Amino acid sequence: MVNLLGVSILREIGILMTAIIVAGRSGSAFTAQIGTMKVNQEVDxxxxxxxDVVELLVVPRALALMITLPLLAFYADIMGLFGGAVMSYATLDITFGQFIRQLHGAVTLPHFLVGLVKAPVFALVxxxxxxxxxxxxxxxxxxxGTLTTKSVVESIFLVIVLDAVFSVLFSFLRL
Known part of the structure; x- marks a missing residue:
């Protein structure tokens, strides 16, 4: 139970859920902000x-997201593992000490790094x-409004596709 929870949260669930939430929140904000600037002819x-419009509007947003998404993913990993520890204690009588010991034996550094390597790529997309x-x-x-909705759907779709590509790649590399 603890092995599955640790590996799945660190490799997949933590970063994927975080990226989907960020795509809905920040991706839509980027589209709406720049789109409104375009309507008001501020971009012109x-x-x-x-x-340079790209240098002024796009690059700072991309860099900011590439810095914050890994931090948010790390936070999601910690909270997911903490939630798993609480539920393991409540439903399976696994103490926190047992949970940590079993987690330490099951999870290696590559499991943790696989999730964090995906984060900047997802952020850039x-x-x-x-x-x-x-x-x-x-x-x-x-x-x-139309393009904001479109950007959220495209971002989430691309994040899921990229996650699948990363999974195949990391499986091929035996990571």
């Missing part, structure tokens, strides 16, 4: 000033999709 004003869809906005506020 930035270009008119001779500034979420940021790129959110910013790209925001820059595609044209005309009205209705376009902002």
């Amino acid at each position: 004003a930035i270009s008119t000033l001779g500034l 979420i940021a790129m999709v959110g910013c790209y869809e925001g820059l595609k906005v044209s005309g009205s506020a209705e376009s902002v």
Whole structure:
């Protein structure tokens, strides 16, 4: 029980759930912010000033997400393991000490690193999709809403596909 819980949370569930939540929250915010700037012609004003729109609007968002998603994934891993320890104690009478000892024997550093390696890649995909869809906005506020929804769906889809690709890759590499 503890082995399955530790490995699944650290390798898959922690980062996948965190990335899906971040795609819904931050990916949509990126699209809505940039899309609103596009509707208000602020993006055109930035270009008119001779500034690079990608450098000014996209790169900071991508870097910020690439820093914060691994931290959020780490936090999700810790909270998931803590929740598993509480439920193991409540339902299976496994003490916290037993849980930690069994977890220590089952989980290795590569299990932990596999989840954290995925985080910056997922963050980059979420940021790129959110910013790209925001820059595609044209005309009205209705376009902002439509493309915001589209960016969330695309981000979540790509995160799940990339997670599957990572799983195959790490399985092939025996990690």
